[in-house]
Amino acid sequence: MPVTKRQGLQQSLVRGVISLAAFVILWEIGARSRQWLGLDAFEWLRGLLAWFGWEKKFLPWIGAVPAPSIVLTKWAQIIHDASYWQSWYMSFFRVAAGFTAAMIIGIPFGLLIAVSRTAYGISFPVFEVLRPIPPLAWVPASIIFWPTQELAIAFVTFLGAFYTIVINVVGGAKSIDMRYYQAAQSMGATNWDIFRRIVLPGTLPSIMVGSAVGMGITWEVVVAAEMISGGGSQIGGTAGGGLGFFIWNSYVGGSYEQIVVGMISIGIAGFISSELLRAAGKYVTPWLRLR
Amino acid sequence: MGQADISRPKIEPGEIIVSHVGKSYGTVQSRKDVVKDCSFTIERGKLTVMVGPSGCGKSTLIRLMAGFEKPTSGEIRLDGEPVTGPARDRLVLFQETALFPWMTTYDNILYGPRARGEVTRETLDFAEFLLTKVGLQDFRKKYPTQLSGGMQRRAELARAMINNPKVMILDEPFRGLDAMTKELMWEYYADLYEENRRTNFFITTDIDEAIFLADRLLVMSNIPTQVRAVIEVDVPRPRKLSDIVENDRANEIKMQALSILHEEAMKSFSRGSKAAADFVEAYSKRISKT
Numbered sequence A: 001m002p003v004t005k006r007q008g009l010q011q012s013l014v015r016g017v018i019s020l021a022a023f024v025i026l027w028e029i030g031a032r033s034r035q036w037l038g039l040d041a042f043e044w045l046r047g048l049l050a051w052f053g054w055e056k057k058f059l060p061w062i063g064a065v066p067a068p069s070i071v072l073t074k075w076a077q078i079i080h081d082a083s084y085w086q087s088w089y090m091s092f093f094r095v096a097a098g099f100t101a102a103m104i105i106g107i108p109f110g111l112l113i114a115v116s117r118t119a120y121g122i123s124f125p126v127f128e129v130l131r132p133i134p135p136l137a138w139v140p141a142s143i144i145f146w147p148t149q150e151l152a153i154a155f156v157t158f159l160g161a162f163y164t165i166v167i168n169v170v171g172g173a174k175s176i177d178m179r180y181y182q183a184a185q186s187m188g189a190t191n192w193d194i195f196r197r198i199v200l201p202g203t204l205p206s207i208m209v210g211s212a213v214g215m216g217i218t219w220e221v222v223v224a225a226e227m228i229s230g231g232g233s234q235i236g237g238t239a240g241g242g243l244g245f246f247i248w249n250s251y252v253g254g255s256y257e258q259i260v261v262g263m264i265s266i267g268i269a270g271f272i273s274s275e276l277l278r279a280a281g282k283y284v285t286p287w288l289r290l291r
Numbered sequence B: 001m002g003q004a005d006i007s008r009p010k011i012e013p014g015e016i017i018v019s020h021v022g023k024s025y026g027t028v029q030s031r032k033d034v035v036k037d038c039s040f041t042i043e044r045g046k047l048t049v050m051v052g053p054s055g056c057g058k059s060t061l062i063r064l065m066a067g068f069e070k071p072t073s074g075e076i077r078l079d080g081e082p083v084t085g086p087a088r089d090r091l092v093l094f095q096e097t098a099l100f101p102w103m104t105t106y107d108n109i110l111y112g113p114r115a116r117g118e119v120t121r122e123t124l125d126f127a128e129f130l131l132t133k134v135g136l137q138d139f140r141k142k143y144p145t146q147l148s149g150g151m152q153r154r155a156e157l158a159r160a161m162i163n164n165p166k167v168m169i170l171d172e173p174f175r176g177l178d179a180m181t182k183e184l185m186w187e188y189y190a191d192l193y194e195e196n197r198r199t200n201f202f203i204t205t206d207i208d209e210a211i212f213l214a215d216r217l218l219v220m221s222n223i224p225t226q227v228r229a230v231i232e233v234d235v236p237r238p239r240k241l242s243d244i245v246e247n248d249r250a251n252e253i254k255m256q257a258l259s260i261l262h263e264e265a266m267k268s269f270s271r272g273s274k275a276a277a278d279f280v281e282a283y284s285k286r287i288s289k290t
Helices: A006-031 A034-039 A043-051 A068-078 A084-116 A117-128 A134-143 A150-173 A177-188 A191-229 A242-253 A256-284 B002-006 B058-066 B104-110 B111-115 B120-134 B149-161 B179-196 B209-211 B248-270 B273-287
Strands: B016-025 B032-042 B045-052 B073-078 B090-093 B165-172 B199-204 B214-220 B225-231
Touching: A006 A034, A068 A256, A068 B248, A084 A117, A084 A150, A084 A191, A084 A242, A084 A256, A117 B199, A134 A150, A134 A191, A150 A191, A150 B045, A150 B165, A177 A191, A177 B090, A191 A242, A191 A256, A191 B111, A242 A256, B002 B179, B016 B111, B032 B058, B045 B209, B058 B090, B058 B165, B090 B149, B104 B111, B104 B120, B104 B149, B120 B149, B149 B179, B149 B225, B179 B209, B199 B209, B209 B248, B214 B248
Parallel strands: B045 B199, B045 B214, B090 B165, B165 B199
Antiparallel strands: B016 B032, B016 B073, B214 B225
16 A cells, blocks of 8 residues: 555654654663662673673673653753753854854855865865864864853854865865856856856755754764863853753762753754754755655 | 737847867877867758767767867857857757756746846746747746656756747757657657747757758768768658658658768777767668668
């Protein structure tokens, strides 16, 4: 029987819910195995490996992870805490700032070095030398360089997305079919018109791909930068630290449930960002979703 | 008719003279002549079809005539004026569709006038007329990927015609279409030509396509490209596909063209080209059939 688009969507939704539920249940069982079964889940495996000479203390132990029920209880308390939402806000703000800056600078820069051989010759070698430096390696230097920690974090976040966006824009603009230019030229288009109505829309799909990848890197970078910098901000304390500092602070404070709450929060935040970006992408490239 | 006629700009067919044109690629040490001392005329208001083995440099000639590249030697003139670069008076329809994927059918058709800032009431009326003419009025808001191969070619014809070029250059435009669509496109395209008698230059590897469409047939040699024969296809228009198969004159021309093409293919076959070997095989089958 043929499956309609809607049925297909329902089917994949059901599968998603089942797999998530199964994951949570297994996690709960693992975490509570000692309490419920009188032994740790995988204890036998640990024993077996120990028998082969592995020391028990080098092996992971799922019993050490807080159970999802405990995490959820903790979460239910935390959502009433304004500083938790402040962490969300701070991280989101930094990602948005860094990412927007990367788009605003990266897209024109990428287009420029794609269309101008001179610009390419001057800037691409520098770009290629700087690109392999991981954004996190910039953290100490940018803390020294930028007047505030907030700017330092935003800068590192910006770097995370910048390179990916530029590389994709250059690749996208250069792979536009020669015949589109020739057709436009024949019809009397000016260079500006060719840029605006051929190069720009022709590069848009690559811009969206670069942005999606860049967005992922931005979240990685912002969390790490927040941990390293101690989350410093003008607001001060845990409140201004963002989700990365929230996790780090929970770890230092020994609140393991809270670490997991922080991790899941980042997962959700990243998911929301990607979905927003995907929706924006569909909106600006309508010709791609219609087949 | 009456109302639509008002919005149609006057057609001024042009004449292209290619004289002693040569084009070579590569360095001084390893030069490859693709076109060598090639001369022919694309007569005003006629449908000239160039037929030759694939890889014989026809597409290079098109790039030269369109002005995308400059000849190494010789000269190309349109109505006496030397060709120096691409311009709207010589529009090219490329092998596979070159419709802009990010524009709807309507925006694609209006690209030229908009790019030149020449959109007037008359242009918009002409766009409507062309949309109807190519049968895409219900597909104006569709993107190229949503159109069938035949529709794409028709949209592209409309996109070229709105610029009212003096010469239309078509580089194997119906290649890649299935046999049925291709034959429909031949009849459709021939009708279109007969209606406005614009100067058309059509390039193909398909001899049946060539004879069905052509007023004049240019039979080409292998690389370096030269004109081997010019044949006037004096079969009356309008032509019907079913009739032309039985037409003695058409078959006579076909045999004449095929024997030249066969000879050319044999020449490069003896030089050991794979493309030529395929060609010989394909055309010997055809000759034995007719």
